[in-house]
Amino acid sequence: MLEIKNLHVKLEEEDKQILKGVDLTVEAGKVHAIMGPNGSGKSTLSYVLSGKDGYEVTDGTATLDGEDLLDLEPEERAAAGMFLAFQYPVEIPGVGNMTFLRTAVNAQRKARGEEELSAADFLKVVRAKAKTLKIDADMLKRPVNVGFSGGEKKRNEILQMAMLEPKMCILDETDSGLDVDAMKLVAEGVNALRDEGRGFLVITHYQRLLDHIKPDVVHIMANGRIVKTGGPELALEVENNGYADILAEVA
Amino acid sequence: MALPEVKQTATDARLAALTLPTGGCLEDARRAALSRVQTLGLPGRRDEYWKYTRPDTLTQVEAPKAAIFDTDEAPMFDEFDRLKVVFVDGVFAPEESDDLSLEGVTIERISDICDKDIHWAKDLYGVLEARGQSPVARPLAALNTAFAQDGLAIHVTGKPSKPINMIYRHSDEGSDAILHHVIRVDAGAEATILENGPAASRFNKCMEIDIADTGKLHLVRAQGRDHERRAATHLFARLGTESEFKSFTLTVNGVLTRNEAVIELTGDDAIAHIAGACAGDGDFHHDDTVFVTHDAVNCESRQVFKKVLRNGATGVFQGKILVKEGAQKTDGYQISQSLLLDDDSQFLAKPELEIYADDVACSHGSTSGAIDEDALFYLRSRGVPEGDATDLLTLAFLAEAVEEIEDEEIAAAIVTRLEGWLARRR
Ligand SMILES: Nc1ncnc2c1ncn2[C@@H]1O[C@H](COP(=O)(O)OP(=O)(O)O)[C@@H](O)[C@H]1O
Ligand SMILES: [Mg+2]
Numbered sequence: 001m002l003e004i005k006n007l008h009v010k011l012e013e014e015d016k017q018i019l020k021g022v023d024l025t026v027e028a029g030k031v032h033a034i035m036g037p038n039g040s041g042k043s044t045l046s047y048v049l050s051g052k053d054g055y056e057v058t059d060g061t062a063t064l065d066g067e068d069l070l071d072l073e074p075e076e077r078a079a080a081g082m083f084l085a086f087q088y089p090v091e092i093p094g095v096g097n098m099t100f101l102r103t104a105v106n107a108q109r110k111a112r113g114e115e116e117l118s119a120a121d122f123l124k125v126v127r128a129k130a131k132t133l134k135i136d137a138d139m140l141k142r143p144v145n146v147g148f149s150g151g152e153k154k155r156n157e158i159l160q161m162a163m164l165e166p167k168m169c170i171l172d173e174t175d176s177g178l179d180v181d182a183m184k185l186v187a188e189g190v191n192a193l194r195d196e197g198r199g200f201l202v203i204t205h206y207q208r209l210l211d212h213i214k215p216d217v218v219h220i221m222a223n224g225r226i227v228k229t230g231g232p233e234l235a236l237e238v239e240n241n242g243y244a245d246i247l248a249e250v251a
Numbered sequence: 252m253a254l255p256e257v258k259q260t261a262t263d264a265r266l267a268a269l270t271l272p273t274g275g276c277l278e279d280a281r282r283a284a285l286s287r288v289q290t291l292g293l294p295g296r297r298d299e300y301w302k303y304t305r306p307d308t309l310t311q312v313e314a315p316k317a318a319i320f321d322t323d324e325a326p327m328f329d330e331f332d333r334l335k336v337v338f339v340d341g342v343f344a345p346e347e348s349d350d351l352s353l354e355g356v357t358i359e360r361i362s363d364i365c366d367k368d369i370h371w372a373k374d375l376y377g378v379l380e381a382r383g384q385s386p387v388a389r390p391l392a393a394l395n396t397a398f399a400q401d402g403l404a405i406h407v408t409g410k411p412s413k414p415i416n417m418i419y420r421h422s423d424e425g426s427d428a429i430l431h432h433v434i435r436v437d438a439g440a441e442a443t444i445l446e447n448g449p450a451a452s453r454f455n456k457c458m459e460i461d462i463a464d465t466g467k468l469h470l471v472r473a474q475g476r477d478h479e480r481r482a483a484t485h486l487f488a489r490l491g492t493e494s495e496f497k498s499f500t501l502t503v504n505g506v507l508t509r510n511e512a513v514i515e516l517t518g519d520d521a522i523a524h525i526a527g528a529c530a531g532d533g534d535f536h537h538d539d540t541v542f543v544t545h546d547a548v549n550c551e552s553r554q555v556f557k558k559v560l561r562n563g564a565t566g567v568f569q570g571k572i573l574v575k576e577g578a579q580k581t582d583g584y585q586i587s588q589s590l591l592l593d594d595d596s597q598f599l600a601k602p603e604l605e606i607y608a609d610d611v612a613c614s615h616g617s618t619s620g621a622i623d624e625d626a627l628f629y630l631r632s633r634g635v636p637e638g639d640a641t642d643l644l645t646l647a648f649l650a651e652a653v654e655e656i657e658d659e660e661i662a663a664a665i666v667t668r669l670e671g672w673l674a675r676r677r
Contacts (some may be wrong), residue, residue: 052628053624073631073636074628074631074632075632075637078632078634079634083632090623090625090626090628091626092623093647094646094648094649094651095643095644099643103630103639103643104633104634104635105634107633107636108634111636143647164633164634
């Protein structure tokens with residue numbers, strides 16, 4: 001599904017190489033986790049895949065179901081099925097959360113040549129999905145993420161994912177800043193979306209999220225590269241011993 | 252004190268081309284206003300109050316020509332049940348207007364107030380304008396009082412069932428209109444006034460509003476789409492105890508607009524909200540100049556102005572809150588913001604606070620910025636195309652000003668206009 005080959009990325013404004021040859025393939029139906037020290041390039045990878053400005057790809061490729069992602073505008077990537085749950089969801093004063101969701105859903109439907117959802121149909125779906133994430137009517141009415149707690153913002157990301165039903169979901173530290181109950185809600189939201197046709201890339205520091213969202217493959221990223229790949233036991237190793245041993249071993 | 256020569260010459264030339272309407276009960280008020288113009292002189296480029304806006308086309312003898320704008324679009328406020336009062340190039344057009352009788356309000360032309368002996372209007376005409384000349388001179392308003400060719404005297408005595416809508420049509424490419432309205436809101440009375448249309452190639456409009464204790468007035472205006480029109484408007488409002496005045500102005504297009512609002516809170520617990528949203532593209536200069544005076548206890552004032560500018564458009568905001576001695580518990584708020592859609596456009600702001608009471612809460616802020624790139628990327632990453640996302644963020648930026656409109660349907664009509672403006676520029 002998602003195929004990243006030898007991806008090299010530098011900052012556009014500075015001569016700073018951040019990704020130094022990332023190779024990673026996420027198959028449909030699988031959950032891959034990425035762990036790694038702060039500053040190793042995990043968020044950068046997620047941004048580059050979703051098309052954020054400010055980065056320059058100097059080498060390598062990234063495709064989604066064979067389609068070159070790096071050539072597409074962010075909205076085209078979204079329509080192609082790419083979704084990023086942001087590490088720091090953005091506040092948008094003046095745009096109601098509901099308006100935002102409906103605009104996004106209908107924009108993607110339109111881009112795919114599907115009919116737009118009627119206001120009534122949309123409302124029904126969004127209410128049901130919001131309820132399972134314990135997002136109340138008030139949060140749907142308020143401006144996007146404005147005045148939301150950290151946990152509310154993350155749940156709102158999962159709601160967007162549930163509404164958009166993307167093919168490839170990247171979750172960037174969706175668990176950070178969540179208490180145990182909120183994390184369970186988020187994990188349930190993700191698990192409800194697990195499907196043969198859908199791939200996940202879960203960026204996290206903590207085993208506890210992976211207790212709830214069981215990964216098929218775990219990668220360790222350090223200094224702009226995937227330095228080790230293994231099964232779920234790799235996450236446990238990190239949990240128990242930190243990154244030092246693994247990094248020393250691959251150095 | 253003698254005026255500077257340039258100003259004297261310009262003022263003399265302009266006055267020579269105008270004829271003071273004589274006879275009738277307003278003549279004294281008109282003559283007094285004329286002498287104010289002569290003393291003050293018309294605005295000139297060197298005047299501090301006109302530092303950001305060139306007054307010459309507003310003061311020159313001939314109105315610059317302005318093409319008539321034609322559109323198939325339904326006129327603003329068409330969908331509302333309202334009482335229509337139509338002016339064409341600044342002259343009342345009875346055949347196009349509704350019957351002016353409506354329960355809770357009396358509407359007369361200013362030319363009739365003498366014959367009909369309408370005391371309140373005679374007593375108000377030119378009075379608030381004259382008060383508003385200090386501490387800052389507003390000579391174009393005095394010129395208006397002296398030479399106004401038409402206008403309404405609106406007496407709100409109850410709660411009319413529908414808004415009164417002044418519709419200002421523009422039919423002559425060289426028209427130069429001077430309109431003066433006086434409005435009195437009685438105690439406990441409440442009305443909504445709508446205004447729309449460009450009015451003329453050059454429009455000088457003055458509105459004096461006297462709101463008695465517990466009276467309420469809502470004013471929503473849309474200044475019309477004609478690209479080449481020019482306007483200088485003045486709003487003078489005096490508010491009594493527990494009264495309320497809320498005004499919102501939408502401006503899209505127009506080569507030059509100067510909207511002055513001079514608000515005096517003279518009774519305790521009064522509320523004044525003055526808001527505006529403007530969207531300008533290219534040859535567009537829009538100036539909001541606001542002066543709010545708190546002269547009573549526990550009053551609230553809000554100034555909320557938002558401007559979207561592109562292709563070299565200019566926005567100006569000069570806003571002042573003056574809190575007089577003894578005006579304790581004043582709650583004064585002022586925000587002026589611009590969204591610059593490119594590097595060629597500019598926003599010039601001069602926010603001011605002057606406070607002579609010690610127990611007050613006043614805040615002001617002014618910002619100028621581009622579209623928030625993070626918000627734009629966030630929207631695009633959810634599949635919203637760049638253009639749609641930019642429009643959504645632009646409307647969101649304007650929302651704080653539009654939200655000042657109390658009536659949700661009117662607010663929605665304003666948003667529709669703004670959406671239209673954005674859509675035409677895609
Ligand atoms: N826009 C940027 N400007 C400057 N430095 C950046 C930018 N984006 C990423 N970096 C740098 O790139 C490195 C990787 O950052 P990031 O991808 O956020 O790591 P992680 O998510 O693994 O913590 C860090 O050193 C970070 O400071
Ligand atoms: Mg990160």
